[in-house]
Amino acid sequence: MKMLSVRDRRDRPPEEGVVAELQGFAVDKAFFTSHKGILLETELYYQHFNRLNWPCLDFLRCVSAIIIFLVVSFAAVTSRDGAAIAAFVFGIILVSVFAYDAFKIYRTEMAPGAIQGECPCSVERRCPPQP
Structure with missing residues (x-):
């Protein structure tokens, strides 16, 4: 058309x-x-690609971002320039954000003790009733 x-x-x-x-x-x-x-x-x-483990791929995305930002941050700080130090600090902040995201993904989606039908919620929250 x-x-x-x-x-x-x-x-x-x-x-x-x-x-x-x-x-x-x-x-x-x-x-x-x-x-x-x-x-x-x-x-x-x-959603139609149900053979892919999306939580695992999201976890691997976070881990790869952590590795990349760590390498780039430490490479930037070697020049001892003001902008390089700012880049290092920014990179470390990003590493911590991605590490927290990876931790939350692992804890909620990929926890080794999670069984089908078991609620992966934390202790503080109440799980919805199971049908």
């Missing part, structure tokens, strides 16, 4: 009804087969 430009719509006689209202929302089917379209589809429909 061809996307209409403003000039094409201006030169055509006005249409009436629902078709005229929805004309601006025309879908370009070629977009869905492009690289960007495929990437957006996988971002929107990640």
Whole structure:
């Protein structure tokens, strides 16, 4: 389906009804087969990939970010420049944020004692009733 430009719509006689209202929302089917379209589809429909362990992938993302920021932070602080020290501090803050995120992911999603049907909530919160 061809996307209409403003000039094409201006030169055509006005249409009436629902078709005229929805004309601006025309879908370009070629977009869905492009690289960007495929990437957006996988971002929107990640629930359909149920063979992937999403909590594990999220945990590995955090761990890899921790490693990268630690290496870059310590590499930046070797120059002893003012901006390098600020980069080191910022990197250490990011490492702590990612470490906390990895800890929370592990504790809530990947805890070794978690059994199917058992509520992974902390002791302070009440678990919802199981059906």
